[in-house]
Amino acid sequence: RELNEYRSQTRRVDEVRTNGAMGRDLGIKSLAQAYLAAEDTARTYYETDAQGFRTVRSAAPFAAVLCGDSFANNNEFADSLALTTGLSVGNQAIEGRGTLTMARYLEDRPAAYQHTWLVVWESTQRATVDVFSSLPKRRQQLRQTAGQGWQWRESLLWPGNLNTYLNGTTTIGPLLNRVQKEIKWALLKKHNELIVPGRRDLPASTAPMMYLGVDEGIKPNPTTPAQLDSIADYIAAVNVDLRHRGQILVFAVAPEKSLVYPDRxxxxxxxxxxxxxxLTQALQRRGVRVVDVSLGLQQAAQAHPHTLYYYAADTHWTPRGMAVASRIIADSLSSWHLQPPALTANTK
Incomplete structure (x- = not known):
């Protein structure tokens, strides 16, 4: 249960989005320079609670919760949802944990969420059937290990330890890696296929974009209708579980940059x-409330080409992007006229 970010952190600089992670992974200075120069490098900060979740401005008890495999700036997204919906929104999302955070929310029932009636589950477009099929198993494992107090912090599985192990404590490893990439580019004009540099022949003041080669929208093999149906089945099962607790599920997918910026x-x-x-159609057939924020983000990006709604050299959306997504979700909630249901099942 401790596979989170570091716990009880105060005013940490959030460098994940603004340091051009994709440009660094590309490792070729001359090729990455145009994208890094266009990046939004405004400094942001975050704090974490005793569990390692990023803290939010809303105060407990929370009426709503952001859950799932949210982007790293999930605390800002929860705050944006709170601003647009007028609800107190807590954060139970951590990027890179897939369905683990939803499994933990369902099994742990944190005290701050005993009166929560709205659950916003944000997933990523790269989430495959395997990601969602792990949810029941993860819930079972959490039930089996409840109260045993596993000491993950000393384990190689703890994110900080694993990162140190993989990257080492010196600069020689990253330096050799960059040199290798530069040589490969100079001799063969080949670069890391995981990173896809977008067009640079764009109008002035229009930022070029980097994309991930494993993004669902551009990877070689598309997600099939049968796979989308399977994903919808797992989400629908969570919807039923939450409904029995007196909670309403709203599902949303954070679209990839290839959908928001197809022209780049x-x-x-x-x-x-x-x-x-x-996936939206499959969920609607199963009675799950779902919000599609991709079209609104694409329209905003086209209407304001000089504004960054996603970072140029990173996969995450910017505060402007999450503000657009939050407004779309808030408008959907208003159109549905949702009201808190009876919370008897949730307060037991």
């Missing part, structure tokens, strides 16, 4: 658009 992809590359519409 490399020439000749076209992103697929079947994942979010297909």
């Amino acid at each position: 992809l490399p020439a000749g590359m076209v992103a697929r658009t079947n994942y979010i519409p297909g």
Whole structure:
């Protein structure tokens, strides 16, 4: 249960989004320079609670909760949701944990959320069937280990320890890696295929974008309708569980940059658009409330091409992007006229 960020951190600089992670991974200075120069480098800070979740401005008890595999700036997204919905919104989301955070929310029932009636589950477009099929097993494992107090912090599985082990404590490893990438580019004009540099022949003051080669919209194999149905089945099961507790689930997918900025992809590359519409339809057939924020983000990006709604050299959305997504979700909540249901099941 401690596979979170470091616990009880105060005013930490959040460098994940603004240091051009994708440009650094590309490792070729001359190729990455244009993207890094366009990056939004405004400094932001975060704090974590005793469990390692990023803290929010809302105060407990929370009426709503942001859960799931949210982007790293989940605390800011929860705050943005609170601003647009007028609800106190807590954060139970951690990027990179897949369905683990939802499993923990369902099994742990944190005290601050005993009166929560709205659960916003944000997933990523790269989430596959395997990611969602792990949810029941994770819940079972959490039930089995409840109260045993596993000491993950000394384990290699603890994120900080694993990162140190993989990267080492000296600069020689990263330096050799960069040199290797520069040589490969100079001799073969080949770069890390995980990173896809977008078009640079753009109008002045329009930021070029980097994309991930494993993004669902541009990877070689598309997600099939059968796979989307399977994903929807797992989400629908959570919806039933939450409804029995007197809570309402609203599901949303954080769209990839290839959907929001299709016009900045490399020439000749076209992103697929079947994942979010297909999953939305599958969820609606199963009675799950779902919000599609991709179209609104794409329209905002097209209407304001000089504004960054996603970071140029990172996968995350910017505060402006999350503000657009939050407003779309808030508008959907208003159109549904949602009211807190009876909370008897949730307060037991």
